[in-house]
Amino acid sequence: MAEDDPKTLVSTGWLERHLKDPDLRLLDASWYMPGSGRDPKAEYDAAHIPGARFFDIDEIADLRSGLPHMAPTAEKFISRMRAMGVGDGHQVVVYDGAGIYSAARVWWLFRLMGKTDVAVLDGGFPKWQAEGRQVEDMAPILRDRHITVSRQAHLVRDVTQVAAAAKLGDHEIIDARSPGRFAGTEPEPRPGLRSGHIPGSKNLHYATLLHADGTMKDAKGLRAAFAAAGVDLDRPAITTCGSGVTAAILNLALARLGKHDHALYDGSWAEWGMYNDLKVAKG
Template sequence: MSTSPLIDPSTLANELDDPKLVVLDASWYMPAHERDPEAEFEAGHIAGARRFDFDGDVRDPDSSLPHMMPSAERFQERVQALGIDRDSRIVVYDGMGIFAAPRAWWMFKAMGHDDVRVLDGGLPAWKAAGQPVEDGSQATLERGDFVARPDPARIRDAEQVLQSLDRAETVVDARAAPRFTGKQAEPRAGLRSGHMPGARNLPFDRILKDGHYRSPEEIRKAYEEAGVDGKKPIVTTCGSGVTAAVLALGAESAGLGPVAVYDGSWSEWGQETRPELPVVKGEA
């Protein structure tokens, strides 16, 4: 198994014939992107890829929060339905380069599956490298034998974050600076503006360039400039737990991980109905 959580298009192309390899399209877009991941998958995807829909299928159906991690039982059932086995070698990609795929990567990590990587640059990099795509719907799959083994070190809930704020762990917020400082209102209704006390701000796009991750050295520097010294474990957060995973994977690729993700992120913490979760404004 590769020691890096990232894989490049040429390496992936050379591994496509591996019967244990499973390629997942985990594309998801914000409403402002005006893109349909299902339609785009049918129009063109890496040969043999399967759709991993963490927003509609592999999520907690009982939560009002967006794309929350499902129970281990539901995760296992939905992943088995995708034909994934306990010894599958998983590669995840998305249609923006690096955006949604790290969320799927983190979900598998949090459920105890270590052999999972992200295609650096995603589908755009695959196409730019001259690699072929196929169209059509996903093929019928034979159920796999994947077993979920939750890793509590990879995931945090609100109560756990509240107990460790600015003490046992360093919280790093992936949202843009105006949202972090509270100068810009949250795009979701009913949410307060600002950030958690003691949190550091590292907008996720600062560790990316042209749809790829920056070098490990550049990522470590970005974390340092955000005030993260690496002496305490890192917990990442964002608006709804997607770009928090971008930071988590980036940290791991740079040797700063493993990193936990606060699943509910600001969609939960910022709620006006949760005054017990403190919010402050201004710079970190």
């Protein structure tokens, strides 16, 4: 079990001990790939950890973009968090219905907005339920709460910046997708995208960082996974994936290792795979 750290990752035991803390805010950020057959909001309505609010990754996003769930503006983030009663002085814990999956994206999003008192629940809702801990089906009463944000632009990269990094080779570009999608031997789940990967990028499937029960490996295990993927942790890193969700699991792991110089490519393959003028590597 990974060591509890309220700025990165906390255990189910830690959460149960702190569940009634007045300044704890719990977010169910479950999200699944299109075609998975799972409805995260319906699952939340049926059962969630007591006090959890539902964080809709597809709605709390920049809907003006043609790309899926791109990071929202600071103004929209403030509006949604105030309405959910999440604000300054709160310790936020985010979980999802897969273990560690989409929760890491919301952890990264809070950090992008300058909020660092935020952690992912290790093992998520599956572990919480497997241990027989309390659940409920009632949504919490929400009270407006003031929140201030300070967008940390260094934590996100756009397509121009990633293209420059790929050309210069001055960053480790780490792709969290499956080996087959990275190699271009598996079709992309989103129609119309080319197959392959960003030239010069390294493949580290996000699942490699997790145990079978959905909890994150300890520091030794994480370092071994990055090393096996050929990643030099002394170099600045940019993470990427299909649409900027599982890439955040890599960012969470890097933060667990005490690394600070890492950013997330928000458009990820949903953007890169769409433009024919961007080079694609295979194999």
